[in-house]
Amino acid sequence: MDIDDTDKRLLAALQKDATLTAEALGAQLNLSASQAGRRRQRLEQAGFIERYSARLDAARLGLAVQAFVQVQMATHEPEKVKGFTRIVGNRPEIVSAWTLTGEADYLLRVYCADLAGLNVLIHQVLLPHPAVARVQSQIVMDQFKADAPLPT
Structure with missing residues (x-):
């Protein structure tokens, strides 16, 4: 289906x-x-419109730590990978996940209440999984640009 300029303006307005x-x-x-x-x-x-949602304020919800977690897999055995992706899908603190090219296999965006919560996620959930070889995290110091609307 082709969309015209009016459709694009409508989509831009709804994203805002x-x-x-x-x-x-x-x-x-x-x-x-x-x-x-x-x-x-x-x-x-x-x-073109998948769903509608509300953007919440993480700090007001007590989620003081935002981090990006890179995961390198030890194996790509289908059953072990399915188990890993199931864990990722079920953990509420993991808000998005991507499969990557390069050294890391996955990139996870996480929100935790504190550093102790991030520590638990990394050391008690991710690293013990048999498919995971290595985890590297980067803690967000400041997000100076909020998640922006898609260009239309």
Whole structure:
């Protein structure tokens, strides 16, 4: 499905504020509320919009430590890798994970209440796993640019 400039502007507006009503979207896009609503629905159905969510303040939730954790695997045996990815998927402090090229096999973004929580995650959860060879963490000192919307 091709999208036009109006669709791109609609997607950009929703990335900034997913709570915009059809009326507010229409006003921003110079469309009627019904046209804006139909466009949004079409983009949702086509899979351009995967879901809506709220961005929470980690510090207010008591999550004082953000870190990136690189994991190098000892083995790529399918069953052991499945076990590792299952652990990653089930740990609430791991908020995103990527498979990488290069020295590290995985990059995990984690939020913990404190350094002790990060220590537990690394030394009691990740390192003991039989598929894991090495873990390296980088603690975020400051995030000067928040997760930005995708370019449209």
